Amino acid sequence: MTVVVSGVGVVLPRARSAPELMTPVAEAPPVEPKDLVGRKGLRYKDRATQLAYCAADAALRHAGLLDDGGLRVPGGSVAVVASSNYGNLDTICRAIDTIAEQTAAAGSAMDLPNASSNVIASSVAIRFGLRGPNLMLCNGATSGLDAVHWAATLIRGGRASRALVLGVEPDNESVRAFTGGARTIDGAAALVVESEESAAERGASAPAVLGDYVRGAGLGRTLERLAEATGDRPALWHLPEQRAAAVPDTLLEGVDRHDLAEVFGLGSGALGVLQCAAAVGWFAQGGSGPVYATAGTDADDASAGIALHGRAAA
Numbered sequence: 001m002t003v004v005v006s007g008v009g010v011v012l013p014r015a016r017s018a019p020e021l022m023t024p025v026a027e028a029p030p031v032e033p034k035d036l037v038g039r040k041g042l043r044y045k046d047r048a049t050q051l052a053y054c055a056a057d058a059a060l061r062h063a064g065l066l067d068d069g070g071l072r073v074p075g076g077s078v079a080v081v082a083s084s085n086y087g088n089l090d091t092i093c094r095a096i097d098t099i100a101e102q103t104a105a106a107g108s109a110m111d112l113p114n115a116s117s118n119v120i121a122s123s124v125a126i127r128f129g130l131r132g133p134n135l136m137l138c139n140g141a142t143s144g145l146d147a148v149h150w151a152a153t154l155i156r157g158g159r160a161s162r163a164l165v166l167g168v169e170p171d172n173e174s175v176r177a178f179t180g181g182a183r184t185i186d187g188a189a190a191l192v193v194e195s196e197e198s199a200a201e202r203g204a205s206a207p208a209v210l211g212d213y214v215r216g217a218g219l220g221r222t223l224e225r226l227a228e229a230t231g232d233r234p235a236l237w238h239l240p241e242q243r244a245a246a247v248p249d250t251l252l253e254g255v256d257r258h259d260l261a262e263v264f265g266l267g268s269g270a271l272g273v274l275q276c277a278a279a280v281g282w283f284a285q286g287g288s289g290p291v292y293a294t295a296g297t298d299a300d301d302a303s304a305g306i307a308l309h310g311r312a313a314a
Contacts, residue, residue: 007063144272
């Protein structure tokens with residue numbers, strides 16, 4: 001079964017569309033969720049969930065699944081797969097500090113729902129009425145690409161006709177303390193992926209096709225297996241995050257490279273989703289040929305890669 005990308009939502013300080021991931025705008029202020037989706041439903045939600053709301057709204061509208069009247073397809077046909085490694089870290093740290101300094105009874109009742117590890121995925125599903133399978137991944141460097149893969153797996157397995165894939169990471173004191181001061185993207189990206197048949201039935205544009213996914217130990221071997229699966233070298237390679245240690249010059253020599261972290265900051269769990277969205281943006285700007293989205297290192301750590309292919313709009 002062919003799985004296509006039919007919608008993209010990007011919410012970053014320097015990018016509000018897929019093409020802007022390739023050619024970002026000048027420095028911009030932090031994203032203000034209330035300016036994008038209104039104030040309703042934002043109170044007591046953590047930063048990551050608010051950012052996810054914004055990206056989800058943009059992607060669902062871009063795919064033609066959502067308008068001002070609400071969801072245009074049955075809610076049970078749409079799965080949600082979200083990825084974030086630091087999403088509610090601030091809530092967890094705040095709760096731990098409160099318990100340590102006082103007692104559990106002193107904790108905030110408003111924080112309790114946000115302490116759940118799947119708060120982003122579940123909150124987005126509730127807000128938009130998406131009643132298909134619901135997954136939350138917190139899987140380290142490969143988490144975003146894993147989320148895209150599992151969304152495609154749900155579709156190919158007949159569990160849903162389409163899936164909303166989210167990648168989000170907030171930037172706050174708790175995250176910076178955990179990452180040693182690294183600046184995260186403080187934003188989100190979302191994809192709507194669905195079967196080619198589903199998109200065709202709706203007359204939806206599908207600017208990209210999800211190709212092979214490979215996961216294993218070592219970036220070099222992962223790239224070799226991805227090249228074997230696709231049968232061709234990529235036209236563009238989205239680099240993994242730990243670029244100095246993870247990307248030897250001999251890997252895919254001569255292939256154009258793009259480093260989202262260099263411009264936008266640490267993507268972590270959102271990286272793979274951002275890379276796939278950037279591939280769609282590259283296709284929209286006239287790019288052709290396979291695009292590799294990759295995460296992980298060239299050591300024995302887990303690495304992953306996905307090939308994406310562009311095609312003309314329907």
